[in-house]
Amino acid sequence: xxxxxxxxxxxxxxxxxxxxxxxxxxxxxxxxxxxxxxxxxxxxxxxxxxxxxxxxxxxxxxxxxxxxxxxxxxxxxxxxxxxxxxxxxxxxxxxxxxxxxxxxxxxxxxxxxxxxxxxxxxxxxxxxxxxxxxxxxxxxxxxxxxxxxxxxxxxxxxxxxxxxxxxxxxxxxxxxxxxxxxxxxxxxxxxxxxxxxxxxxxxxxxxxxxxxxxxxxxxxxxxxxxxxxxxxxxxxxxxxxxxxxxxxxxxxxxxxxxxxxxxxxxxxxxxxxxxxxxxxxxxxxxxxxxxxxxxxxxxxxxxxxxxxxxxxxxxxxxxxxxxxxxxxxxxxxxxxxxxxxxxxxxxxxxxxxxxxxxxxxxxxxxxxxxxxxxxxxxxxxxxxxxxxxxxxxxxxxxxxxxxxxxxxxxxxxxxxxxxxxxxxxxxxxxxxxxxxxxxxxxxxxxxxxxxxxxxxxxxxxxxxxxxxxxxxxxxxxxxxxxxxxxxxxxxxxxxxxxxxxxxxxxxxxxxxxxxxxxxxxxxxxxxxxxxxxxxxxxxxxxxxxxxxxxxxxxxxxxxxxxxxxxx
Amino acid sequence: xxxxxxxxxxxxxxxxxxxxxxxxxxxxxxxxxxxxxxxxxxxxxxxxxxxxxxxxxxxxxxxxxxxxxxxxxxxxxxxxxxxxxxxxxxxxxxxxxxxxxxxxxxxxxxxxxxxxxxxxxxxxxxxxxxxxxxxxxxxxxxxxxxxxxxxxxxxxxxxxxxxxxxxxxxxxxxxxxxxxxxxxxxxxxxxxxxxxxxxxxxxxxxxxxxxxxxxxxxxxxxxxxxxxxxxxxxxxxxxxxxxxxxxxxxxxxxxxxxxxxxxxxxxxxxxxxxxxxxxxxxxxxxxxxxxxxxxxxxxxxxxxxxxxxxxxxxxxxxxxxxxxxxxxxxxxxxxxxxxxxxxxxxxxxxxxxxxx
Numbered sequence: 062x063x064x065x066x067x068x069x070x071x072x073x074x075x076x077x078x079x080x081x082x083x084x085x086x087x088x089x090x091x092x093x094x095x096x097x098x099x100x101x102x103x104x105x106x107x108x109x110x111x112x113x114x115x116x117x118x119x120x121x122x123x124x125x126x127x128x129x130x131x132x133x134x135x136x137x138x139x140x141x142x143x144x145x146x147x148x149x150x151x152x153x154x155x156x157x158x159x160x161x162x163x164x165x166x167x168x169x170x171x172x173x174x175x176x177x178x179x180x181x182x183x184x185x186x187x188x189x190x191x192x193x194x195x196x197x198x199x200x201x202x203x204x205x206x207x208x209x210x211x212x213x214x215x216x217x218x219x220x221x222x223x224x225x226x227x228x229x230x231x232x233x234x235x236x237x238x239x240x241x242x243x244x245x246x247x248x249x250x251x252x253x254x255x256x257x258x259x260x261x262x263x264x265x266x267x268x269x270x271x272x273x274x275x276x277x278x279x280x281x282x283x284x285x286x287x288x289x290x291x292x293x294x295x296x297x298x299x300x301x302x303x304x305x306x307x308x309x310x311x312x313x314x315x316x317x318x319x320x321x322x323x324x325x326x327x328x329x330x331x332x333x334x335x336x337x338x339x340x341x342x343x344x345x346x347x348x349x350x351x352x353x354x355x356x357x358x359x360x361x362x363x364x365x366x367x368x369x370x371x372x373x374x375x376x377x378x379x380x381x382x383x384x385x386x387x388x389x390x391x392x393x394x395x396x397x398x399x400x401x402x403x404x405x406x407x408x409x410x411x412x413x414x415x416x417x418x419x420x421x422x423x424x425x426x427x428x429x430x431x432x433x434x435x436x437x438x439x440x441x442x443x444x445x446x447x448x449x450x451x452x453x454x455x456x457x458x459x460x461x462x463x464x465x466x467x468x469x470x471x472x473x474x475x476x477x478x479x480x481x482x483x484x485x486x487x488x489x490x491x492x493x494x495x496x497x498x499x500x501x502x503x504x505x506x507x508x509x510x511x512x513x514x515x516x517x518x519x520x521x522x523x524x525x526x527x528x529x530x531x532x533x534x535x536x537x538x539x540x541x542x543x544x545x546x547x548x549x550x551x552x553x554x555x556x557x558x559x560x561x562x563x564x565x566x567x568x569x570x571x572x573x574x575x576x577x578x579x580x581x582x583x584x585x586x587x588x589x590x591x592x593x594x595x596x597x598x599x600x601x602x603x604x605x606x607x608x609x610x611x612x613x614x615x616x617x618x619x620x621x622x623x624x625x626x627x628x
Numbered sequence: 629x630x631x632x633x634x635x636x637x638x639x640x641x642x643x644x645x646x647x648x649x650x651x652x653x654x655x656x657x658x659x660x661x662x663x664x665x666x667x668x669x670x671x672x673x674x675x676x677x678x679x680x681x682x683x684x685x686x687x688x689x690x691x692x693x694x695x696x697x698x699x700x701x702x703x704x705x706x707x708x709x710x711x712x713x714x715x716x717x718x719x720x721x722x723x724x725x726x727x728x729x730x731x732x733x734x735x736x737x738x739x740x741x742x743x744x745x746x747x748x749x750x751x752x753x754x755x756x757x758x759x760x761x762x763x764x765x766x767x768x769x770x771x772x773x774x775x776x777x778x779x780x781x782x783x784x785x786x787x788x789x790x791x792x793x794x795x796x797x798x799x800x801x802x803x804x805x806x807x808x809x810x811x812x813x814x815x816x817x818x819x820x821x822x823x824x825x826x827x828x829x830x831x832x833x834x835x836x837x838x839x840x841x842x843x844x845x846x847x848x849x850x851x852x853x854x855x856x857x858x859x860x861x862x863x864x865x866x867x868x869x870x871x872x873x874x875x876x877x878x879x880x881x882x883x884x885x886x887x888x889x890x891x892x893x894x895x896x897x898x899x900x901x902x903x904x905x906x907x908x909x910x911x912x913x914x915x916x917x918x919x920x921x922x923x924x925x926x927x928x929x930x931x932x933x934x935x936x937x938x939x940x941x942x943x944x945x946x947x948x949x950x951x952x953x954x955x956x957x958x959x960x961x962x963x964x965x966x967x968x969x970x971x972x973x974x975x976x977x978x979x980x981x982x983x984x
Binding site: 101102165166169170172173176177205238241242244245246248249250251252253254255256258259260261262263264265266267268270300301302309310312313314315316317318319320323324327328330331332333334335336337338339341342344345346358359360361362363364365366367377380381382383384385386391392393395398399400402404405408436438469470480481484543544546547550551589590591592593 | 652653654656657658659660699702713716717718719720721722724725726727728729730731732733734735736738739740743744745747748749750751752755802805806807808809812813831832849851861863864866867868870900901902904905906907908910911922923924925926936938939940941942943969970971972973974975976977
């Protein structure tokens with residue numbers, strides 16, 4: 062140690078800032094961190110912003126939520142309203158509802174903060190969902206990022222939990238009916254449902270405990286878990302480094318983009334303020350959850366056109382779609398003296414269960430089918446993985462049908478159609494929709510791949526029409542430069558992996574099943590264009606040029622060839 | 629589309645040529661050459677961008693001022709009107725939005741126009757090195773060896789047993805989150821008290837309803853007599869006891885055996901709590917005699933004892949037996965003959981015990 066200090070004299074800072082920085086650095090070792098991260102490279106793409114939106118909405122939720130806790134009182138004790146909103150003066154209500162009204166009408170900026178909080182919550186869940194769609198469709202969940210995908214799935218569930226627990230807090234009529242539905246769903250659970258309901262509500266519905274219990278979950282437990290998951294999520298992003306879209310100069314061994322400092326940090330940091338600003342604009346001009354219109358919770362009234370917040374919609378829609386007595390058969394059954402409420406249990410648990418199970422396990426499902434266990438850092442363009450894209454679209458359509466069903470009554474009233482017909486159509490789409498979605502998405506993806514081939518081999522359309530000497534019109538195509546072309550041809554196109562015998566020389570049934578799925582996954586494929594094909598295509602091109610000059614019967618022949626340029 | 633012979637689509641529209649991957653692939657041309665921006669070459673453009681960034685930051689300052697002025701200038705007072713609230717909300721929002729968007733767009737513009745936009749490439753490193761893995765395995769082996777847990781199964785097994793049981797109190801301690809359900813869900817306030825039958829009263833003011841008040845086609849939202857006077861658990865009782873009262877032509881009602889006396893002169897009362905998941909079945913379609921739940925659109929037909937004719941509910945709405953007392957007021961002759969509201973595991977046994 063002494064040898065080192067004599068060899069290298071201790072650093073002495075010259076400025077005041079330098080001395081403070083040096084003080085901290087020499088005690089926590091910030092230099093090493095800065096050296097590691099200061100110039101870390103981040104790829105840039107607009108679709109990478111969804112995750113950022115989610116993160117920033119969460120920060121805004123913490124800020125606005127903390128403000129609200131200073132004024133909100135989660136008590137369900139009865140009180141008579143005596144605040145600034147005249148129509149409700151003297152009305153009997155819970156303290157929770159009364160304090161929510163006070164935040165809206167008697168605290169300066171309180172309504173604004175409530176609106177910011179609610180809009181940020183809606184945006185939070187939405188951005189998490191869209192971010193996950195981006196990750197799915199680009200194959201970013203593949204090795205080594207499977208665990209981070211799972212963390213993301215957990216975050217989606219937590220985001221919905223945070224939203225729902227918060228949604229119920231004002232104890233207004235709308236959210237109270239939401240809780241009533243939750244109570245009904247819980248009671249349908251076999252064996253323990255009634256007990257869970259009594260334990261959750263502290264007795265019979267609605268009781269006097271639920272709001273303060275949800276409040277604790279909403280401001281402590283759920284946000285703490287979300288924070289923990291976000292830390293894990295970002296830690297893994299650092300470990301893995303970010304994925305990148307395919308393109309010239311990008312491969313699985315490098316990461317191409319902008320250094321964290323200054324460009325990426327500035328863009329990402331500035332983007333926080335933009336997200337905040339947009340949420341502020343929404344809060345300024347679009348009313349969200351006007352609880353004063355609904356009145357306090359009362360088990361008797363309900364307003365027509367009740368809607369949950371958007372992210373709960375798909376479960377509510379599934380509840381609506383389930384027929385209770387199809388063809389006179391009672392879905393609710395009494396077996397051995399006990400009630401099996403399948404008309405509630407099935408729609409509440411099965412679709413959400415299937416969606417989340419497939420979501421959580423998808424990286425492993427695809428890895429098993431494709432036997433692809435390599436590390437992937439270059440993303441797939443969705444068109445270059447047609448079957449995966451089709452699966453994603455099928456799931457998305459399925460979700461959307463259920464989601465639309467949550468607004469079946471509004472669809473009926475807005476479009477002046479029969480409510481029953483809307484439900485019948487959506488019931489049919491519940492089954493057919495994903496199939497159509499799968500087929501259409503796969504065909505579109507393959508068509509786009511073929512278009513890419515066309516452009517890579519024959520160039521882009523210039524819009525320039527040339528008339529040939531014999532009267533035919535052709536459109537001149539301009540060849541791509543090699544960078545643009547590489548983006549269209551530089552992708553992997555995996556092929557069907559037939560069943561392989563195991564070490565005993567036996568093809569197991571599981572392996573046969575895998576091979577079947579592999580065929581289903583990869584049998585329709587468009588191979589990327591090769592240099593040889595490009596050479597051949599250029600041959601046509603030259604002929605076309607000659608043809609344009611016109612040389613006897615050669616021109617006729619060439620015109621045949623030049624058709625490839627004319628469509 | 630064109631009909632090409634260059635190895636592209638066959639008739640199925642796709643290519644499935646074996647051995648395609650062995651064909652030589654395009655070489656990666658590398659990162660495209662950097663293209664200079666206007667601000668890189670023209671000092672005037674750079675200066676202009678600089679001024680734009682400063683202007684955006686200035687807009688942010690204006691936004692902050694708008695917020696502060698609004699906060700202190702708009703007085704909510706005691707009786708703040710919706711218009712005042714709306715104005716305050718809009719101005720606070722605009723102020724915040726300008727303050728934030730000014731900073732955000734300013735920084736992003738600065739980064740995009742003036743900071744270097746050279747793309748750089750960095751090598752990825754292996755996530756795990758074989759050397760590390762071996763070292764880690766050795767360390768774990770040493771740790772396990774030093775604890776001696778493999779050599780002393782008694783310690784291991786008793787520890788596993790203890791750890792497996794230890795969380796049980798943590799579960800048990802939540803036992804007082806709520807009371808036992810018992811048969812609370814099977815009974816409502818409508819049961820006659822000390823031989824006195826409860827009158828049907830209007831929701832929410834609690835005034836009793838005379839049979840003569842109920843004209844054909846009308847509907848009443850009903851709560852039991854005495855509900856409003858309850859000191860505790862008012863909402864709990866209300867959540868079970870609310871009833872819809874309707875009168876229609878007695879000829880259109882088709883009471884089943886044993887239920888002939890449950891109505892009075894075409895007046896019938898049904899539980900308002902949906903048998904699906906418990907929303908109030910609040911919509912009465914007078915012309916069709918249908919009751920519709922606005923939450924999930926379960927539809928019940930009044931002329932068929934509220935049988936489910938559409939939607940996710942599976943059971944009819946329970947009927948409340950009613951009659952008229954000496955003074956002409958409607959009363960409930962008994963409680964519901966089955967538990968009201970959504971189904972639950974013990975519901976069937978409750979129904980049997982209520983009727984026995």
